[in-house]
Amino acid sequence: MIRAKLKKELNQGNLKIDVSLNIKKGELVTLYGESGAGKTSLLRMIAGLMNPEEGQIKVGEQIWLDSKKNIYLKPQHRKIGFVFQDYALFPNMTVKQNLAYSGADSNRLHELSELMGIHGLLHRKPDTLSGGEKQRTALARTLLSDPEVLLLDEPLSALDTSMRKQLQDLILKIHQEFQLTTLLVSHDLGEIFRLSNHVLKMENGKIIAEGSPMDLFTDRKISGKFQFIGEIVAIEKEDVVNVITLLIGNHPVKVITETSNEEGLQIGDKVLVASKAFNPILRKIH
Amino acid sequence: MEWSPIILTFQLALITTVLLLFLGIPIAYWLAFHRTRFTPLFETLVSMPLVLPPTVLGFYLLLAFSPNYGPGEWLDQWFGLRLAFSFEGLIIASMIFSLPFMIHPIQAGFKQLPSSLIEASALMGKSSFTTIIRVLLPNIKGPLLTGIVLAFAHTIGEFGVVLMIGGNIPDRTRVASIAIYDEVEALNYASAHQYSLILLGITFLVLLLVYSINGSYLKSNLR
Numbered sequence: 029m030i031r032a033k034l035k036k037e038l039n040q041g042n043l044k045i046d047v048s049l050n051i052k053k054g055e056l057v058t059l060y061g062e063s064g065a066g067k068t069s070l071l072r073m074i075a076g077l078m079n080p081e082e083g084q085i086k087v088g089e090q091i092w093l094d095s096k097k098n099i100y101l102k103p104q105h106r107k108i109g110f111v112f113q114d115y116a117l118f119p120n121m122t123v124k125q126n127l128a129y130s131g132a133d134s135n136r137l138h139e140l141s142e143l144m145g146i147h148g149l150l151h152r153k154p155d156t157l158s159g160g161e162k163q164r165t166a167l168a169r170t171l172l173s174d175p176e177v178l179l180l181d182e183p184l185s186a187l188d189t190s191m192r193k194q195l196q197d198l199i200l201k202i203h204q205e206f207q208l209t210t211l212l213v214s215h216d217l218g219e220i221f222r223l224s225n226h227v228l229k230m231e232n233g234k235i236i237a238e239g240s241p242m243d244l245f246t247d248r249k250i251s252g253k254f255q256f257i258g259e260i261v262a263i264e265k266e267d268v269v270n271v272i273t274l275l276i277g278n279h280p281v282k283v284i285t286e287t288s289n290e291e292g293l294q295i296g297d298k299v300l301v302a303s304k305a306f307n308p309i310l311r312k313i314h
Numbered sequence: 315m316e317w318s319p320i321i322l323t324f325q326l327a328l329i330t331t332v333l334l335l336f337l338g339i340p341i342a343y344w345l346a347f348h349r350t351r352f353t354p355l356f357e358t359l360v361s362m363p364l365v366l367p368p369t370v371l372g373f374y375l376l377l378a379f380s381p382n383y384g385p386g387e388w389l390d391q392w393f394g395l396r397l398a399f400s401f402e403g404l405i406i407a408s409m410i411f412s413l414p415f416m417i418h419p420i421q422a423g424f425k426q427l428p429s430s431l432i433e434a435s436a437l438m439g440k441s442s443f444t445t446i447i448r449v450l451l452p453n454i455k456g457p458l459l460t461g462i463v464l465a466f467a468h469t470i471g472e473f474g475v476v477l478m479i480g481g482n483i484p485d486r487t488r489v490a491s492i493a494i495y496d497e498v499e500a501l502n503y504a505s506a507h508q509y510s511l512i513l514l515g516i517t518f519l520v521l522l523l524v525y526s527i528n529g530s531y532l533k534s535n536l537r
């Protein structure tokens with residue numbers, strides 16, 4: 029569906045993007061990497077908001093870009109839905125006017141605003157909405173412009189955890205409903221595991237690994253039945269052992285490790301906790 | 315005292331402001347969003363009237379408008395237009411002289427808008443023109459109003475340029491500021507007072523009106 033080969037130098041040559049991509053139709057692919065790895069620039073090149081020095085982009089049978097043949101399709105003519113980190117809602121228009129801006133007919137507008145849970149907000153201005161409501165509106169507006177490709181640039185990074193969960197569900201729902209080829213930028217591992225089954229890992233402008241989230245972020249050699257990904261929030265040194273507090277999802281969990289085991293671990297590190305699951309306590313929840 | 319200098323002043327200010335608004339928006343847009351090697355040059359040219367003595371600008375415009383030199387000769391031959399010592403000449407001179415007062419606020423207004431607004435509009439298939447009319451301008455009402463008021467007020471206050479290229483022809487180029495100078499020269503202080511008080515009063519009221527509207531507009535939008 030999307031085939032792209034792109035080369036671009038950024039920040040006076042400090043970042044050299046050199047990427048080739050092949051995304052299948054209807055797939056939801058995540059782009060993962062440190063900030064400054066070139067993820068947003070890659071998205072902007074696909075959307076036509078930035079031109080590469082060299083490259084090709086082919087979507088379906090249509091050529092969007094070919095630097096050798098001097099073809100540069102304008103953003104206006106690429107069927108792209110782009111969701112920005114800052115939502116990019118037009119402050120002078122109501123939610124309804126924002127949704128209608130691309131020229132969608134009013135039946136679809138009402139249908140989709142129903143689906144996105146913003147039907148009650150149609151006459152409000154964007155500055156009276158919460159972050160989650162703004163992002164729902166931005167997503168709905170993007171879908172109404174009938175894109176073939178959906179690009180989501182860290183769409184949920186400004187939201188709190190519970191809002192994130194709701195919107196992740198919504199993104200999944202949209203993806204199932206519309207089957208849009210989607211490229212999502214995220215550095216939240218939980219989010220990636222929930223939303224996507226194919227990850228591209230980017231570093232210094234290059235894709236250094238790709239595969240399923242399990243392949244990329246966990247060590248398959250571990251035969252444990254329980255495994256979670258968490259973030260270290262505290263390390264307390266005791267006599268022989270260390271007590272490490274992890275945040276798994278929303279829950280703080282204390283894990284005891286032997287001193288030799290904690291080498292190189294720091295607060296803020298993402299870690300995999302695994303345990304062999306014999307004799308666990310199971311209790312029914314009422 | 316005659317009313318014609320006062321009427322002429324406001325006619326000049328009104329026409330200059332309207333024309334400058336249409337000229338200023340595209341220039342400000344270009345300066346705000348399209349940086350090229352030549353942008354600093356254009357920015358300098360736009361800002362020149364801020365520091366240049368009005369007499370210098372007036373002097374060169376006078377030469378340019380004169381039928382004895384290149385541009386004036388061309389205009390005279392092809393369109394039969396003589397801009398020196400005419401109301402049309404005054405409009406062109408005022409537009410040049412008030413250019414930065416219109417462009418700077420609008421340019422600053424454009425720049426404070428997030429670029430994602432323009433990009434989102436483009437990705438929804440809209441041209442730059444549609445984006446400017448429907449998205450950008452409605453979101454910089456305050457800066458637009460500031461530009462309009464400053465250009466208007468500055469044109470009313472103009473003296474040097476008008477005197478250089480307009481002269482002092484009753485009903486054609488004698489605007490209020492020049493009429494005042496003329497009356498003072500002739501020691502008609504009473505008449506000078508009348509012109510001055512009218513200008514003082516009207517400009518005060520215009521500015522007061524604009525700032526009240528602008529103030530309540532800002533308040534209702536800040537919440």
